[in-house]
Amino acid sequence: MRDDIKPGLEHTVTHTVDDARAISFMGEDLRVYATPSIVNDLEYGCRDLLKLHLPDDEDSVGAYVEVEHLRPTPMGFEVTYNIVIEAVDSRRVTFGIEVHDGVELVARGQHTRMIVKIERLKAMVAAKRG
Numbered sequence: 431m432r433d434d435i436k437p438g439l440e441h442t443v444t445h446t447v448d449d450a451r452a453i454s455f456m457g458e459d460l461r462v463y464a465t466p467s468i469v470n471d472l473e474y475g476c477r478d479l480l481k482l483h484l485p486d487d488e489d490s491v492g493a494y495v496e497v498e499h500l501r502p503t504p505m506g507f508e509v510t511y512n513i514v515i516e517a518v519d520s521r522r523v524t525f526g527i528e529v530h531d532g533v534e535l536v537a538r539g540q541h542t543r544m545i546v547k548i549e550r551l552k553a554m555v556a557a558k559r560g
Contacts, residue, residue, distance in 0.1 A: 434483050435545075436518055441479035443511040445471055447531075452505050463503040468529060468537050469495055475511045476525045476541050490523070490543040491551070497539035503531040521545040 445451065451467040453460070473492050480490045503509055510530050517524040521544055529537040 435480065435515065435523060437515050439479065439483075439515040441475060441482075441511075441513040443471070443475040443478065443513065445509050445511075447503050447505050447507050447509060449505070460502075461505045463507075463509060463531075463536065465497065465499045465537075468499060469497055471509075472497070472511060472513070472525075472527045472529070472539065472541055473543075475513050475527070476523075476543055479513055479515070479525075480523060480543060480545065484545065487548055488545055489548055489551075490545050492541065493522070493544045494542035495539065496541075497537055499537045501531075501534055501536045503536050507531045507533075509536065516540070 447463045449461075451463055451471075453462060453464045473495070477490050484490070508531070510532075512528045512530070514526050515523060516526045522542060523545065524540060524542045527537075527539050527541060528535060
């Protein structure tokens with residue numbers, strides 16, 4: 431892990447709410463950004479920020495997610511994730527996230543990722559498989 435992973439480090443990610451990111455169970459008029467897609471997009475946004483600062487033999491895995499989905503965002507809208515590292519405790523990195531759709535704040539949350547050695551994680555998974 432590099433020394434430049436520290437509180438205050440920021441990253442911005444933008445996505446368009448498309449068919450894959452929208453709910454479908456309430457009909458066409460209510461095709462809006464799905465909460466599971468918010469979680470998926472925030473996890474990858476946080477991972478992408480860390481990968482900019484990690485050596486090739488390290489990556490990160492999600493350990494905790496808390497999301498408050500505040501407002502609906504229709505299909506076709508762009509959502510912007512403002513991601514900020516809030517805390518670093520050894521290999522544990524905690525992020526604060528706000529998601530805006532150009533009109534209003536639509537979600538906010540916190541996410542924790544653990545920085546891992548890729549080979550060590552592979553060994554753990556292989557051992558579990560038996």
